[in-house]
Amino acid sequence: EIVLTQSPATLSLSPGxxxxxxxxxxxxxxxxxxxxxxxxxxxxxxxxYDASNRATGIPARFSGSGSGTDFTLTISSLEPEDFAVYYxxxxxxxxxxxxxxxxxxxxxx
Amino acid sequence: ExxxxxxxxxxxxxxxxxxxxxAASGFTVSSNYMSWVRQAPGKGLExxxxxxxxxxxxxxxxxxxxxxxxxxxxxNTLYLQMNSLRAEDTAVYxxxxxxxxxxxxxxxxxxxxxxxx
Numbered sequence: 001e002i003v004l005t006q007s008p009a010t011l012s013l014s015p016g017x018x019x020x021x022x023x024x025x026x027x028x029x030x031x032x033x034x035x036x037x038x039x040x041x042x043x044x045x046x047x048x049y050d051a052s053n054r055a056t057g058i059p060a061r062f063s064g065s066g067s068g069t070d071f072t073l074t075i076s077s078l079e080p081e082d083f084a085v086y087y088x089x090x091x092x093x094x095x096x097x098x099x100x101x102x103x104x105x106x107x108x109x
Numbered sequence: 110e111x112x113x114x115x116x117x118x119x120x121x122x123x124x125x126x127x128x129x130x131x132a133a134s135g136f137t138v139s140s141n142y143m144s145w146v147r148q149a150p151g152k153g154l155e156x157x158x159x160x161x162x163x164x165x166x167x168x169x170x171x172x173x174x175x176x177x178x179x180x181x182x183x184x185n186t187l188y189l190q191m192n193s194l195r196a197e198d199t200a201v202y203x204x205x206x207x208x209x210x211x212x213x214x215x216x217x218x219x220x221x222x223x224x225x226x
Contacts (some may be wrong), residue, residue, distance in 0.1 A: 034212040036154075043216035044146075044154060044202055055214065086192055091211040096167045098144065098156035098213075 001073055003027050004088050004101035012109040019075040021104045023088035028068045034088055035073045038103075047086075048073060075106075082092045083108050111215045112202050119139030125194050125224070131187040131204030131217055140183045142207035145189045147200035148219075159187065172222070174199075194224045199222040 003026040013019055024031065025052040036044040046055045048064035051071055061076040075082055088101040129145070145157040149177040158168045158178040166178050178192040187204050201219040208214035 021224065032211055036213075038154075043217075043219060044213070046208070046212055046214050049209065055208075076150045087152075096159060096161075096165075097169065098146075098159065098211075100146075100154040100156065103153045 001097070001101055002029060002090060002092055004090060004099055006086075006088060006101035006104045010105045011104070011105060012080055012107050014109045015078050015080055017078050019073075019078055019082070019106060020107070021073040021075075021086055023066075023071040023073070023101050025069045026090075029090040031067045033048060033064075033066070034073050034089045035062075036087045036089060037082075038087065044081045044087065070101060078106075080108075082106065111206065113215060113217035114207065115202065115204055115220040117165050118202065118222045120223045120225065121194055122127065122226050123195060124225055126192045127186040127192065127194065127222060129189040129202055129204075129220060129222070131189075133185050133187065134225050138185050138187055142179075142210055143180065143187045144207065145176075145187075146203045146205055146213065146216075147198075147222075148150075148203070149197075149200040152197070152200075153172060155200075159207075160187070164170060191222070194222075196224050198222060198226070199224045 005024045007022045033051045035048040038044040052064045085103045112134045114132045144159040160178045175193045179188045204217045205213035205218045206215040
């Protein structure tokens with residue numbers, strides 16, 4: 001079973017600052033990694049898929065990078081609406097399973 | 110427009126059963142990978158089960174043997190039959206539709222299941 005570990009657990013930043021969130025896999029997932037944003041009381045929203053591709057309608061300030069076991073989600077300049085919890089997710093091929101990281105809470109400093 | 114609407118949540122006693130429904134519109138459930146993902150109060154996301162377009166089904170170890178995912182093509186609806194419920198199954202349950210087979214692009218609003226005596 002592949003385990004995804006996100007860091008930090010909480011990130012305190014101010015609007016306009018750059019945010020860097022990390023996701024580490026216990027074994028290689030190639031580039032098959034996604035990032036989601038979740039706000040309180042809402043369903044998750046897919047931001048990034050295949051490690052670096054933005055989903056439809058996602059602003060360009062969100063970018064993803066990495067491959068293998070180490071991945072990064074970068075928000076270039078934080079907007080007030082970006083403060084939320086972020087999850088990474090991967091799919092194991094066999095048996096099929098979908099694993100989420102434990103989440104990083106991005107809070108306003 | 111793609112829409113997913115869950116229903117069927119509620120309060121159930123430990124050991125009891127519940128069936129969740131996810132009514133889909135704007136696309137065909139049977140042509141897509143569909144999943145259930147849950148979130149315990151104040152906790153992170155946990156994948157529960159998936160049904161592929163070909164009909165294959167898979168489950169997280171935590172629910173294997175207790176939960177069953179299925180779909181009704183005539184109703185364009187996804188289901189999750191949950192038996193032998195435990196307190197640790199308490200969560201908001203989301204249904205989701207995949208994009209590309211590996212990621213969950215469309216989500217419902219969730220339905221809360223509370224297992225308590």
